[in-house]
Amino acid sequence: MEKCALRIITLLLSMLLLAGCSSMQQSIHDAAINYETSAAGLESQELTFEYGELSILRTPEMRDNRQTLILVHGFGANKENWLKLAQQLEGEYNIIAPDLPGHGDSVQDPGLAYGIPRQAQRLMQLLDRLEIEHAHLAGNSMGGAIVAVAxxxxxxxxxxxxxxxxxxxxxxxxxxxxxxxxxxxxLVLDDPSDYDELMAFAMNEPPFIPWPVSAVMAREAYGNRDINRKIFEDMEADREMDFRAMLARIQAPTLVLWGADDRIIDAANAPLVAEAIPDSRLEILQDIAHMPMIEAPEKTAQLMRALIREAAGNSGQQAGLN
Structure with a gap:
């Protein structure tokens, strides 16, 4: 019995030592992401555009009898931010979640422009490449501005x-x-050790992430600091655009969803966004901060289902009148 216990302790200590190795951390991280991706019914794909490589997660078999949902992440984030939500919606929609240029596994070229209108154009180029004529769009933070412009x-x-x-x-x-x-x-790390503070700044209760996995995420976020500064500068320049006038042109049924405790974009701005869009519904989630698709994936999925059903119903009624 003592020998068995000693073997178990030795094995656990060996695993802990290996987890401290960056290559082992990367392997554990990749395995965890692959598991979450598979649980969402998605697979990865790499596409080449004139500006460089674009990495996406997508439903492997796009079905004509399903609505298509495009999920666009925010600043400094990546396509994996949508996995918890995608797991809630697995099997219900054709789902596409890209790494925007400058982010994740997509091209990170400091010579590119990363402003909101340019990223919206690239998003539509992606839909063209995938031969998607009509889709439901969802975006968080910077991604919200991008899909709104689109x-x-x-x-x-x-x-x-x-x-x-x-x-x-x-x-x-x-x-x-x-x-x-x-x-x-x-939002831009000066040191990998600041990663936990960043997560706590963005979310009230960040999900549990095992240390080997979070260590890789911290290194990646720190390694992206220069391109993130460039993207943030381009994004800040877009504050000069008349965003209200742009929102007023939106014709699609719209859900404006906000976490009440957002420290990045104050929730007091949420009613202003909703007021600017002709056909919109406002939902404020209490005890949630900046990333409701991660902090409250079940509630977010419920609200998005209702929006898509409403839009599909309106489309059917209009088709019947034509």
Whole structure:
């Protein structure tokens, strides 16, 4: 019995020592992401555009009898931010979640422009490549602004729009704005050890991430600090655009969803976004911060299902009148 216990202890210690090795951490991270991706019924795909490589997660078999849902992440994030939500919706929709240029596994070229309108154009290029004529769009933070611009510019291609803590209107400053006024940007890591603070800044209760996995995420976020600064500068330049006028052009049924405790874009801006969009519904989630698709995936999925059903019903009624 003592020898058996000793073997178990030795094995556990060996695993802990291996977990401290960066290559082992990467292997554990990759295995965890692959598991979550498979649980969502998705697979990865690499596509080449004139600006470089684009990495996406997608439903392997796109079915004609399913609605198509495009999920667009926020600043400094990646396509894997949508996995918990995608698991809630698995089997219900054709799902596409790209790594935007500058993010994740997609091209990171400091020579590219990463402003909101340019990223919206690239998103539509992706839909063209995948031969998707009509889709439901959802975006978080910067991704919300991108899908909102896409809905305004290409109304005939957008069936519905879900804006989660969207960037664009910043009349009410958030805690992030106060940091920026002091020359600090907590969204861009100065050291990998700041990663846990970043997660706590973005979410009230970040999901549990095993240390070997979070260590890889921290290194990646730190390694992306230069391209993230470039993207943030391009995004900040877009604050000069008349975002309200753009929102007023949106024709698709829209869900404006916000976490009440958002420290990055204050929830007081949520009613202003909803007021600017002609056919919109506002939902504020209590005890949730900036990323409802991670913090409250079940509730977020429920609200998005209702939006898609409403949009599909409206489309059917209009088709019957034509």
């Amino acid at each position: 809905a305004a510019e290409y109304p005939e291609r957008v069936a519905s729009l879900a804006l989660l803590n969207t960037a664009g209107i910043h009349d009410h400053p958030a805690e992030l704005d106060r940091h920026l006024a002091r020359g600090e940007n907590p």
